[in-house]
Each structure stands twice: as structure tokens, then as C-alpha cells.
Amino acid sequence: MQRQNANPQQLPNGFSYQSRALSAQKSLDLFYYLQKNLTWQQPDVTVYSKTGPIPRLQCFISEHNFEYGYSHSKLIVEPWPDTLLAMRKRLEKHLNQPLNSLLVNYYRDGNDTMGWHSDDEIELGHQPTIVCISLGAERILKLKQKSTNKVIDLKLQSGSCLVMNGDSQRDYQHAIPKQTTLAHPRISLTFRYIKQIKQAQF
Template identity: 85%
Template sequence: MQRQKANPHMLPNGFSYQRRALSAQKSLDLFYHLQQNLNWQQPNTTVYGRTGPIPRLQCFISDNDIEYGYSHSKLVVEPWPAILLALRKRLEAHLQQPFNSLLVNYYRDGNDTMGWHSDDEIELGFQPTIVCISLGAERVLKLKHKASNKVTDLLLHSGSCLVMNGDSQRDYQHAIAKQTTLAHPRISLTFRYILPKRS
């Protein structure tokens, strides 16, 4: 399997990265606010027939009519805190793209992970736009091209913004691998638009 480190200015099609979307102080303040105030969950998930708790904590925030789940688990929906609603509106104005839900992942240290996956659930529609804001410890996001298995490593800095759109979810999987020597936590905010269920 080929591996390379990503130049943030030369990412694959469908990916764009801004290192300093939030200032260092704003990133730190938001990290501690969310760490202390969100209702963190650790749902069970089923992978390859085995069921157990996910290796991280989560909080799912959305508009009232939105439900979301994966790997046979439904996430408990939380209302929008004012600070995250304001960030959502800034992103919507900047990207000219609506968002109605937010999955927040809390990686307590380098042992917490996210396995290989694409955000290609049918509820996300065709060519979804996923925006990821990173706070706290730096972690490596791995991008794997589905056809070639080529893996690109992108270091996600605190306060950075990664946008995945176009054919990114069709053509690539992504993951956060273990970094066992890392003792510090990270929070990721992944904004998305989920299609409302038809009645």
C-alpha cells in the first residue's frame, strides 16, 4: 500500500484544507467549553458481526426533524448550543451550503480512533459536503483511494477546517488511526446536511 504525507495545498480532488480557520485562543476556549458542556455518549456499534462500544465519545446535534445512525446504532439527538449554532451560520454563509446536523467526536487520547469509512449514507444525498473543524491535539487523518489503495496522511491542526465535497466520499475512505504515545485529547466537529425523511 502506497503512503505519502499530504501537502495541504495539493490534496486529492474533493478535499480542501485551511490550517487556521479559528485562532489559537478561540480554538482552545471552544475545546474546553465543549469538553465540559456537551452530553457525551459512547454508543455500541456492530462491525463484522461484533458489537461493542465505539473507541471514542460522541455527541450528535441536529435540527428537530433529523435522525442519524450508522452500523445499526441510532444516535441520541441533542439541541444546538448557541455557540455551535453561531459557528454553523458562519460556515453556511461562507460556503453557501446549508447544514442541519453536527456530529462531534471526542478522542480522549491517542488510543481513541475512527475506523476506515466513507460518509456515504443515503441520508447524506449525492456528493455531500462534510466540514470538519479540529480542536485540541493534532491527529493524523488518513485518506485512502478506494481504487488504488493509495493512502495520504494529513495532519489536522487545532483550529483547522477540512472540507470534503464532490466525489470525495465516493472515491475515498478516511480514518483516524491510533497514536499510542499521544496523551492529549482532540474534539472534531463534522457539520453535514441530512435529507429530511419523507412522510
């Protein structure tokens, strides 16, 4: 498997990265606010016939009455906090793209992870736009091209914004691997648009 570090200016088509979308102080203030005030959940998931808690905490936010879940689990839907609703509206205006839902991931330290996946579920529609705001500890995002297994490592800084759109989910998988020496937490805000159906399964 080929592996290389990504220059943010040389990311594959469908990926764009801005390292300073939020100032250091705004990133820190928002991190501590969300860490304290969001309702964190840790659902069990079933993978390869094994059931156990996901290796991170989550919060799902939407104004719609979705039943949100994946791998036979469900998350309680929470309402939009004012600060995140304001951020969503700014992103919608900047991207000219509706964003009606937000999945927040809380990585408590380097042992919390996210496995290989694509955000390509039918509920997200064709060529979905996923907007990821990173807060807290710097983590490595791995991008793997499906056709070649080539892997790119991208360092996600606090206050950065990664946009995935176009054919990014068709052509690539992504993951957050373990970094066992990392003691500090990270929060990831992933804005997306989900079609209004009764149940969204991820």
C-alpha cells in the first residue's frame, strides 16, 4: 500500500482544506463550550458479528425528526445550539449548499478512532458535500483511493476546515487512526445534508 503525506494544496479532486478557518482563540473557546454542553453518546455497533461501543463519543444534531444510526445502533437527535446554528448558516452561505444535519465526534485521546469508510449512503444523495471543522488536538486523517489503495495522510489542525464533495466519497475512503502517544482530545464537526426520510442509516 502506497502512502504519502498530503500537501493541502495538492489534495485529490473533491477535497479542499483550509488550515485557519477559525482563529486559535475561537477554536479553543468553541472546543470547551461543546465539550461541556453537548449531550455525548456512545452507542454500541455491530461489525463483523461483534458488538461493542464505538471508540469515540458522538452527538447528532438536526431540526428534523430523524432516527439516526449505523451498524444497528441509534443516536438520539439533539436540537441546534445557537452557536452551531450560526456556523451552519455561515457555511451554507459560503458554499451555496444546504446543510441540515451535524454529526459531532469527540475523540477523548489518541486511542479513540474512526475506521475506514465513505460517506456514500443513499440518504446523502449523489455527490454529497461534507464539511469538517476540527477543534482541539491535531489528528491525522487518512485518505485511501479505492482503485489503487494509495493512502494520503492529512494533518487536521485545530480551527481547520476540510470540505469533501464531488466524487470524493465514490473514489475514496477516509479514517482517523490511533495515535497512542496523544493524550489530548479533539472534536470534529461534520456538517451534511440528509434527505428528509424517516430513518437515516449510516
